[in-house]
Amino acid sequence: MSGVLLFAVVCAAGALGALARWGVDLALRRRFPAARLPWATLLVNTTGSALLGLLAGAALPGGPLAGAGVGEALHAVLGTGFCGGYTTFSTASVEVLRLGREHTTRTAAGYAAATLLLTAGAAAAGIGAGAAL
Amino acid sequence: MPVRPALLVAAGGAAGTAARWGVAALVPVPASGWPLATTLVNLAGAFLLGALLAALPRPGPAAERARLLLGTGFCGAFTTYSALAVEVDLLLREGATAVAVLYPLLSVVGGVGCAAAGAALAGRLPRRGGR
Numbered sequence: 001m002s003g004v005l006l007f008a009v010v011c012a013a014g015a016l017g018a019l020a021r022w023g024v025d026l027a028l029r030r031r032f033p034a035a036r037l038p039w040a041t042l043l044v045n046t047t048g049s050a051l052l053g054l055l056a057g058a059a060l061p062g063g064p065l066a067g068a069g070v071g072e073a074l075h076a077v078l079g080t081g082f083c084g085g086y087t088t089f090s091t092a093s094v095e096v097l098r099l100g101r102e103h104t105t106r107t108a109a110g111y112a113a114a115t116l117l118l119t120a121g122a123a124a125a126g127i128g129a130g131a132a133l
Numbered sequence: 134m135p136v137r138p139a140l141l142v143a144a145g146g147a148a149g150t151a152a153r154w155g156v157a158a159l160v161p162v163p164a165s166g167w168p169l170a171t172t173l174v175n176l177a178g179a180f181l182l183g184a185l186l187a188a189l190p191r192p193g194p195a196a197e198r199a200r201l202l203l204g205t206g207f208c209g210a211f212t213t214y215s216a217l218a219v220e221v222d223l224l225l226r227e228g229a230t231a232v233a234v235l236y237p238l239l240s241v242v243g244g245v246g247c248a249a250a251g252a253a254l255a256g257r258l259p260r261r262g263g264r
Contacts, residue, residue, distance in 0.1 A: 007154065014150025015143040018210045022142045022201075049218035056219045079215075084153055085146045089212035091204075093179035093244035094186060097252070100245075112241050119218035120237070127222055 006073055013081025017048075021086050036103070037111060038095040041088065046118045048087035053123035055079045057130020064133050087119075138201050145206015149178075153211050166229050167236060168220040171213065172243075178212035179244040183251030188258060 025040040032039070055075050058065040065071030092115055100108035153174050160170040185203050189196040217240055224233035 007151070010154060011147040011150045014153075014210045015147040018142050018146025018149070018206050019139060021209060022139075022205050025205075045214040045218075048215040052215035052219045053222065056223065080154065080157075081150060083215040084213040085150050085210040087213050087215040088209040089175040089214045089217060089240070089244060090178040090182035090208040090248070091212075092214060093175075093241075093248040094182050096241075096245045097183065097248045108245075112245070115214070116218075116237055116241055119214055120221050123215070123218035124222045127219070127226075 006076060009077050010081035013077045014085030017082040017085025017087075020044075020082075021088060037099070037107075038091075041091050041095055042111075042115055042118065045087045045092060045115055046122045048083045049119040050122035050126040052079050052083040052087075053126020054130040055083070055126075056123075057127035058133050060127075060131050063131060065130075138198075141198055141201040142206045145202040145204075146210040149207040149210030149212075152207075153213065165232055166224060166227065167232050168216070168224075171216045171220060172236070172240060175212045175217065175240055176243050176247045178208045180247040180251040181211075182208040183248030184255035185251075187252040188255035 021040075021044045024044050028035070028040040028043070055065065055078055057063065059071060059075050060066065065075055092112075096108045096112045099111055156174050157170040160173060163169055182204055185199070185208065189199055217237060221233050221237050224230075224236065
């Protein structure tokens with residue numbers, strides 16, 4: 001795949017990821033209108049980290065996506081494109097700020113810590129699964 | 134999913150992904166292994182989103198369109214939590230424990246600080262739309 005084409009496909013995958021994130025947010029808001037915590041962002045970031053972990057694990061030396069070529073392109077499209085567009089750090093940061101203002105510092109710190117631990121745990125599980133492929 | 138709002142989210146998401154790709158292509162990885170490109174996009178994106186949400190005109194269709202295009206679309210896709218999470222794990226696997234601990238802490242605390250700074254700065258701007 002040429003560089004320009006790969007770039008275009010990565011951007012399109014990023015657009016799909018952003019749409020999927022927005023869809024999860026709309027669906028959870030409709031299903032749980034009284035929720036106090038930003039669960040959609042936590043869900044998106046955790047599942048996206050698991051998927052990117054899976055890709056990263058498969059790209060480790062000896063894995064099915066290791067080295068240049070198709071594996072590298074797939075990693076760019078699904079990882080840099082989709083997972084990057086799907087997960088979000090900016091919304092997570094703004095929501096921690098908002099939780100601190102509207103609720104308590106403890107709730108905000110708890111949400112921030114839970115996001116970091118859950119995403120890192122999901123990524124580690126994904127890497128382990130991807131490396132075993 | 135409504136069509137026009139979806140187009141705004143998709144357009145912003147494609148642009149945010151392109152910008153993140155550009156930063157990753159331009160910013161080198163330091164010898165310490167610190168994921169500098171992800172740090173930069175995440176802190177800058179948190180600042181931008183904080184500023185955007187504080188600068189939006191009063192609630193209405195125009196503010197909603199701007200939020201979907203620039204907030205949900207651009208800032209959402211420009212920044213990435215999955216890369217942060219995976220980079221932390223890969224740093225731990227490589228034995229770069231100090232960076233693996235400092236990088237997420239600085240990112241998360243710095244992200245909230247940047248969002249607050251953006252909101253404070255945008256809150257000082259003169260408002261349009263009669264507010």
